[in-house]
Amino acid sequence: MSYQVLARKWRPHDFESMVGQEHVVAALRHALDENRLHHAYLFTGTRGVGKTTLSRILAKCLNCTGEDGQGGVTSKPCGKCEACRAIDEGRFVDYIEIDAASNRSVEEMTQLLERAMYAPTNARYKVYMIDEVHMLSTHAFNAMLKTLEEPPEYVKFILATTDPQKVPVTVLSRCLQFNLRNMTPDAVAEHMADIMREEKIDFEPAALKLLAKGARGSMRDGLSLLDQAIAFSAGAVTLDAVRSMLGVADSRALVALQECVLDGDAAGALNLAQEMGLQSLSYTQAVRDWAALMHRVALAQRVPESAQGEDEGILTLAGRMTPEEVQLDYQILLQARNDMASAPDEYAGFTMAILRMLAFRPAGGAGAKVPVHEKPKVQPPVKPQPAAKPAEPAPVVEVVEPPVDSYADEGMEPAPWDDMPPEVPRGE
Ligand SMILES: [Zn+2]
Secondary structure (H helix, E strand, O other): OOOOOHHHHOOOOOHHHOOOOHHHHHHHHHHHHOOOOOOEEEEEOOOOOOHHHHHHHHHHHHHOOOOOOOOOOOOOOOOOOHHHHHHHOOOOOOEEEEEOOOOOOHHHHHHHHHHHOOOOOOOOOEEEEEEOHHHOOHHHHHHHHHHHHOOOOOEEEEEEEOOHHHOOHHHHOOOEEEEOOOOOHHHHHHHHHHHHHHHOOOEOHHHHHHHHHHOOOOHHHHHHHHHHHHHHHOOOEOHHHHHHHHOOOOHHHHHHHHHHHHHOOHHHHHHHHHHHHHOOOOHHHHHHHHHHHHHHHHHHHHOHHHHOOOOHHHHHHHHHOOHHHHHHHHHHHHHHHHHHHHOOOHHHHHHHHHHHHHHOOOOOOOOOOOOOOOOOOOOOOOOOOOOOOOOOOOOOOOOOOOOHHHHHHHOOOOOOHHHOOOOOOOOO
């Protein structure tokens, strides 16, 4: 038997097996149970969060006839009747899925809508699922509007989009809108674990956690990463295997790098960076992970309660670094991530970030006792100024000099560096 990818094999067939999107499922179920059906639904959300899956389940709910052929609209489709099976297998003539990205012209839309006027051949409802609906041309939207305004009673529209901003207000206002949320890494990892148990494949929970993080909110992406990891590991899916598949550095390597920076040990840091290269790890990914590491250190410092069960390495760094150092290194790493594309190569981009961290250390850092509950002073950002020479401490140390809006992507505000104590250089 040919291998079926996990995302397809484990696609939920009813509301019970849906992972996440509880708010949408509850509302749809309620509407079905009360028989208060809208004629057009709009599902919004990023890719792989369940828009098509929900649409198929809804189509089954509308058309299920029950095992005895006597059932009506239900929130619990039987999965056994002809309608349910045909929709699951993608051969139900009255459930039509269209990808607007490839069928966007007005002719195609008009044709489709003309066909909508005919009663369903063998079903209660004719259900049109138009995916990526924002890709339709203006004319196509206009052609659709009229049908959306007064659709025949046996027609239901399910529109889906990753970009609702681009859908005309006139269309939005005629749909019942549901926002599908991104999957949390925990939800993705849990679902992966269930699948692995069903598939009888051994795994390390930490490996699934790492994969789930890589899915970035999309269950489908998560499951295709899991497919890859299974193929890659040829046996149990282990953390080591997933790390090397994703080119992700062990967080211990990053902690060791940070310690070299704190010790002012440039040679040691470069050695570690080279080693990471030999393991063909992605430096871009490492910069991202390192920034995430600084975030965890900052949290451990400010909100010690949140750090229970936190990694030993993180706790050590939290004790060794001042909050200013953590903020500064975090900023340098974010900047390095932005700079990566224009750096001569990834290695240069990565090592320059390390050298920059070594060059600019705020005074009283590394190993100084951290006043954990000290409130940060918020002051307006200062304009970039040249860094002070090591020998003569200057009153203001300015470190990274990005234009203020370069952090806009990260949703960050420029940090208040100006109340930093004079620089004391460390590390040669
Ligand atoms: Zn059924």
